[in-house]
Amino acid sequence: MDSSAFARGFRLSTELIGGVIVGGGLGWLADSWLGTKPWAFIVLLMLGFVGGVLNVMRSAGLAPPAGQAGQEQQEKTDRD
Amino acid sequence: MEDPIHQFQIENLFTIGHIGPYEIAFTNSAAFMLATVLVICALLLLFTRKDGLVPGRMQSLAELSYEFMAKTVRDSAGTEGMKFFPFIFSLFMFILVSNLLGSVPYGFTISSHIIITVAMALFVFLTVIFYGFYKNGPRFLKLFVPSGIPIYILPLVSAIEVLSFFSRPVSHSVRLFANMLAGHITMKVFASFITMLGAIGLVGWFGAVLPFGLIVALTGLEILVAVLQAYVFAILTCIYLNDALHPGH
Numbered sequence: 151m152d153s154s155a156f157a158r159g160f161r162l163s164t165e166l167i168g169g170v171i172v173g174g175g176l177g178w179l180a181d182s183w184l185g186t187k188p189w190a191f192i193v194l195l196m197l198g199f200v201g202g203v204l205n206v207m208r209s210a211g212l213a214p215p216a217g218q219a220g221q222e223q224q225e226k227t228d229r230d
Numbered sequence: 231m232e233d234p235i236h237q238f239q240i241e242n243l244f245t246i247g248h249i250g251p252y253e254i255a256f257t258n259s260a261a262f263m264l265a266t267v268l269v270i271c272a273l274l275l276l277f278t279r280k281d282g283l284v285p286g287r288m289q290s291l292a293e294l295s296y297e298f299m300a301k302t303v304r305d306s307a308g309t310e311g312m313k314f315f316p317f318i319f320s321l322f323m324f325i326l327v328s329n330l331l332g333s334v335p336y337g338f339t340i341s342s343h344i345i346i347t348v349a350m351a352l353f354v355f356l357t358v359i360f361y362g363f364y365k366n367g368p369r370f371l372k373l374f375v376p377s378g379i380p381i382y383i384l385p386l387v388s389a390i391e392v393l394s395f396f397s398r399p400v401s402h403s404v405r406l407f408a409n410m411l412a413g414h415i416t417m418k419v420f421a422s423f424i425t426m427l428g429a430i431g432l433v434g435w436f437g438a439v440l441p442f443g444l445i446v447a448l449t450g451l452e453i454l455v456a457v458l459q460a461y462v463f464a465i466l467t468c469i470y471l472n473d474a475l476h477p478g479h
Contacts (some may be wrong), residue, residue, distance in 0.1 A: 164405045198397065215473075216477075
C-alpha cells in the first residue's frame with residue numbers, strides 16, 4: 151500500500167518502536183504505582199518488544215491480523 | 231546558517247481569553263487549521279454547487295477524492311465501514327490539505343507537531359475501543375484471544391496482543407509527524423546551503439546549483455509524501471476500525 155521503499159521501511163520501524171515505547175512506558179507506570187521497581191518495567195518492556203515485532207510482521211503481511219487464527223489452524227478449519 | 235527548526239515555531243497571533251492561569255491564544259497553527267478547513271469547504275461546497283452532470287475541473291476533483299476514499303473504506307473495512315466514511319474522509323482531507331498548505335513557502339505544517347497527530351490517532355483509537363464494545367460487547371475481547379492457542383501459553387499471547395493493540399496510536403501518530411518533520415527540516419537545511427555557498431563568491435554560485443537542484447527534487451518528493459501520508463493515515467484508520475466492526479471474524 152505504500153509506494154516507496156522509504157515509506158515502507160519507515161512504517162515498519164515505527165511499528166517496532168511503538169511497541170517498545172508502549173511496553174516500557176506501561177511498565178514504568180506500573181512500577182511507580184505498585185512500587186515493584188524494576189520488575190514490571192523489565193517484563194513489560196520485553197513483552198512490548200514482542201508486541202512490536204508482531205506489529206511489524208502484521209504490517210508486512212507475514213502474520214495474520216489480530217483475532218484471527220494462524221495459518222495451519224485456518225487450513226484445518228477450512229477442511230472441517 | 232538559517233535555523234531549520236524555526237519554521238515549526240508556534241506564535242501567538244492574538245489572545246482569545248484565559249482559562250485559569252492558561253492563556254488561550256489564536257496561534258499560527260490554529261490559523262492554518264482554519265485555512266485548511268476553509269479550503270476543504272471551498273472545494274467541497276462551493277465548487278459542487280453548480281452540480282453539473284458533466285463536472286467541471288474543480289467539481290471532478292471533489293468527486294474523485296470522494297470516490298477514491300469511498301473505495302478505500304469499502305475495501306479495507308467492508309460495507310459496514312461506510313458508516314465511518316464521514317469521519318475517515320474528514321481526517322483524510324484535513325491531513326491532505328494541511329500538508330499541502332504546509333508545503334507552500336512561508337506555510338506552517340500543522341502535522342509537524344506531534345500533539346496534533348497524537349490527538350487524531352487517540353481519537354481513532356478511542357473510537358475503535360468504544361465502538362468495538364458498543365457493537366460486540368465482550369466479544370470485542372476476542373481480538374486479544376487468538377483461536378487455536380494452547381491454554382498454557384494463552385496468558386502470554388494475550389498480554390502480547392494487548393500491548394500490540396496499545397502501541398497502535400503510537401506508530402499511527404509518530405509516522406505522520408516524523409515524516410512531515412524530517413522532510414521539512416531536510417528542505418530547510420538544503421535551502422540554507424544555497425545561501426551559504428552563494429555568500430562565498432563566484433565559485434560558490436556554481437556550487438549552489440547542486441543544492442538548488444536537490445531542493446527542486448525534494449519539493450516534488452515532499453508533495454508526494456504529503457499525499458501518501460494522508461492516505462496511509464486514512465487507510466490505517468480503516469484497518470483499525472475494521473477490528474471494531476468484525477473482531478475475530
